[in-house]
Amino acid sequence: MNESGSGNDRTLAHAEFFGDRSRRDTVAGFTIASMTADPTLQIERHTHETAHFIVLLSGQYVTTARGADAVCVKPALIYNPPGTTHRDRFRRIDGRVDGRFISVAVDSARMGDIAGPFPLVQDAVYTQERSAVQIGMRLARELGDYVDSSSLAVEAICLELFTLAIVERVPQRSSVPPWLRVARDLIQDYCAEGTCIADIARACDVHPVYLARVFRKYFGCSPGEYLRRCRIERAAALLAHTPTSLSLVALQCGYADQSHLNAAFRRAFGLTPAEYRRVSKA
Numbered sequence: 001m002n003e004s005g006s007g008n009d010r011t012l013a014h015a016e017f018f019g020d021r022s023r024r025d026t027v028a029g030f031t032i033a034s035m036t037a038d039p040t041l042q043i044e045r046h047t048h049e050t051a052h053f054i055v056l057l058s059g060q061y062v063t064t065a066r067g068a069d070a071v072c073v074k075p076a077l078i079y080n081p082p083g084t085t086h087r088d089r090f091r092r093i094d095g096r097v098d099g100r101f102i103s104v105a106v107d108s109a110r111m112g113d114i115a116g117p118f119p120l121v122q123d124a125v126y127t128q129e130r131s132a133v134q135i136g137m138r139l140a141r142e143l144g145d146y147v148d149s150s151s152l153a154v155e156a157i158c159l160e161l162f163t164l165a166i167v168e169r170v171p172q173r174s175s176v177p178p179w180l181r182v183a184r185d186l187i188q189d190y191c192a193e194g195t196c197i198a199d200i201a202r203a204c205d206v207h208p209v210y211l212a213r214v215f216r217k218y219f220g221c222s223p224g225e226y227l228r229r230c231r232i233e234r235a236a237a238l239l240a241h242t243p244t245s246l247s248l249v250a251l252q253c254g255y256a257d258q259s260h261l262n263a264a265f266r267r268a269f270g271l272t273p274a275e276y277r278r279v280s281k282a
Contacts, residue, residue: 153224
């Protein structure tokens with residue numbers, strides 16, 4: 001993971017990256033930022049204190065990290081383990097630098113939790129594998145969705161990123177494990193309340209990374225996506241079968257307010273909650 005050289009390199013602290021940041025969120029030990037390369041920066045060799053992922057959205061990314069391709073082109077997903085030393089930059093093409101990416105830094109405590117039961121790769125990982133890139137693109141969409149994003153959804157996607165860095169494979173099973181049914185039921189039961197992957201995993205006595213991976217394997221979606229589905233289904237049932245006010249429906253189903261409920265319904269059904277209520281009672 002380290003490039004050889006002198007010991008005078010700059011060390012970047014946790015969640016510190018070169019570039020201009022437009023948004024930054026911290027969720028359950030993951031710090032996620034939307035970044036744009038700064039064409040005026042001359043980036044020298046440096047070391048990253050903590051592990052991180054890069055979701056490459058545009059540009060030609062060049063890195064000297066051991067294990068990664070010399071030139072990475074979009075769309076791609078990159079993992080750098082803790083202590084990675086390299087020089088990375090975006091190439092200037094036709095006189096301009098076009099580099100956009102999402103950084104996902106993993107703090108030491110969360111990294112220790114993840115690495116405990118799983119063997120992690122020691123070198124950088126670069127992949128354009130479709131399934132891996134799709135995970136990164138879902139994270140990009142989630143960060144751009146100010147209305148209907150949730151910390152559980154973001155955390156679940158970040159945990160899925162570790163499918164890149166974990167050697168162990170999920171065993172094939174013909175039926176849904178009992179503990180996974182419990183996890184699904186817990187998400188259903190507590191969809192209106194604040195919860196996190198760690199709480200659900202603890203209740204099921206499994207590791208959060210394992211939960212995120214196996215949940216998608218059997219149910220075709222992440223725990224966060226399933227949470228969103230449960231919320232919209234509960235709201236639809238209340239609108240169709242009760243006279244509950246729209247503001248109270250929003251509150252009882254985990255939405256921040258009525259405007260968030262409105263946006264979620266437009267996205268799911270192409271109707272406002274009021275229009276959905278009228279149609280369902282027609």
